[in-house]
Amino acid sequence: MKNIIQIKTQNKNYSIVVEENSIIPFIKIEKKSKKKIFIIIDKKVKYILKKLEINKNINIIKINGSEKIKSINYYWKIISLLLKLKIDRSSTLIAIGGGTVGDLSSFVASTILRGIRFVLVPTTLLSQVDSSIGGKNGINTPNGKNLIGTFFQPDKVIIDPKVLYSLSKRELKSGYAEILKHSLINDKAFYKWLIKCHRNILDLDKKYITKAIVKSIRIKAKFVHLDEKETLINPSSRAMLNFGHTFGHALETMNNYNTTLTHGEAISIGMAFAAKISYKIKNITEFEYNKIVGHLKIIGLPHHDKRINSNKIYKLMQSDKKNTEEKINLVLLKKIGQAYFERGLDKERIKKLLN
Ligand SMILES: NC(=O)c1ccc[n+]([C@@H]2O[C@H](COP(=O)([O-])OP(=O)(O)OC[C@H]3O[C@@H](n4cnc5c(N)ncnc54)[C@H](O)[C@@H]3O)[C@@H](O)[C@H]2O)c1
Ligand SMILES: [Zn+2]
Known part of the structure; x- marks a missing residue:
């Protein structure tokens, strides 16, 4: 069954789709647009990663999701890599992972080239019920958690409860x-x-x-x-x-x-x-x-x-x-x-x- 929740905010309306086996079909549709797609994916989401790696024309950045990546160092690493890969203002960034991958990627998407199209695919229960909703992102500092970040609503959120099978x-x-x-x-x-x-x-x-x-x-x-x-x-x-x-x-x-x-x-x-x-x-x-x-x-x-x-x-x-x-x-x-x-x-x- 497909559940769609509409989110209305001041400058963006978008939908959150909750449906089994929805991730790969969504990416196939995205690919048809002919615009460049960049995917930041948590290495532990193996099932989806395997299917994506078959595709030649998607730029995939693999990352180990953890609180450590919500740092200025990782932010800079990802930004540098995306610029090297010639990301442009019509590109889409898709984040597939838990809350840490989502929070970092959203901050990247909101700041790179002053903001590009962004899709969240949360893969932990925490990110499916909480962090992927509402457009807050952030990275941590020694002074406190999430003290650097923006409000940046995604253009779509795709939730597949089946990805939770591999979660501890x-x-x-x-x-x-x-x-x-x-x-x-x-x-x-x-x-x-x-x-x-x-x-x-x-x-x-x-x-x-x-x-x-x-x-x-x-x-x-x-x-x-x-x-x-x-x-x-x-x-x-x-x-x-x-x-x-x-x-x-x-x-x-x-x-x-x-x-x-x-x-x-x-x-x-x-x-x-x-x-x-x-x-x-x-x-x-x-x-x-x-x-x-x-x-x-x-x-x-x-x-x-x-x-x-x-x-x-x-x-x-x-x-x-x-x-x-x-x-x-x-x-x-x-x-x-x-x-x-x-x-x-x-x-x-x-x-x-x-x-
Ligand atoms: N932006 C917001 O509004 C908001 C709200 C709540 C929480 N958060 C943030 O979310 C973060 C926590 O998110 P989290 O709990 O998802 O942590 P996380 O991203 O670190 O993921 C937890 C672990 O699960 C692994 N993982 C991810 N998907 C998997 C899958 N399908 N199968 C197997 N393993 C998988 C990751 O590699 C990691 O080891 C915190 O940084 C918190 O501050 C943000
Ligand atoms: Zn929380």
Whole structure:
């Protein structure tokens, strides 16, 4: 079955297509346009890579997807290679890979020759439900995650749930963390469905995985429609999608973006902390808080990190893009299925609430 989600933003309307076996047919159609096609592909997406390599007239750049490639060095390497291969303003860049390949490629596409046509083909669960939607890209700096980047909507997104078969269980769970996030911030019924059906989803049962992906995309798309450039500070703000991310990004930065924690694992810990604060200030009940943490445990996602007491993590949280001066703004739960911005928290108050 084919699901199409239309995304409308200020200067671009495009579609996200969720359909099995949709990648190669899409590329065949692209090839007919006679314009130059450049593909940046994660080496681990072997099945698609093999099929592409048979083609002589496509420029393929193979890359090892990981947080390491979201760096100024890799950005420069890719830009230099594309210019050497004579990319021009009518060319199309197609990114096939997880969130790291997508974030780097989108930043490249938005800046090379002042922006070229760009298609995203996300191949991890995390990128299919989250990072390929909404047009944010970015690379990391020692001062924090995603601190260099642009808003750049793709021209199309092609999602094939079948590519997830080769993904490790650990990466599947990481993607599940973002699905859970979408339910917690926006849709209680979806949250209840996840609690009931998580096994079928993680077993990649066709009906369930497709529903989880499509539902997640619709929730994210709603926030993108309401607030594309994240300028609002109310519950319609796109910033709600950062639930769990202020702590999560700080943990990733503390780890120097190594593989100790995946992005999904880091935000899982971040969501558990944000849920705890939401409970301590009486927005949600102790039962609801325990249910969230219990669910993370059942899935096999982490929910605690002892560095939460260190001063460094608070310094890093203050350098998060959402924060101003010394205060920390956190996205918390008003209730299950609704998030809001709690502004101007200070370090001592957060520490007290968490202990
Ligand atoms: N732009 C946004 O709005 C946004 C939103 C959420 C997350 N992100 C970013 O996304 C990144 C995380 O993305 P990710 O979790 O996809 O990480 P990733 O790109 O590192 O992929 C995870 C691992 O899966 C492998 N892989 C990819 N596709 C595969 C497949 N089909 N089969 C087997 N292995 C495969 C990769 O090689 C890598 O080892 C983070 O940098 C995060 O900041 C961006
Ligand atoms: Zn995320």
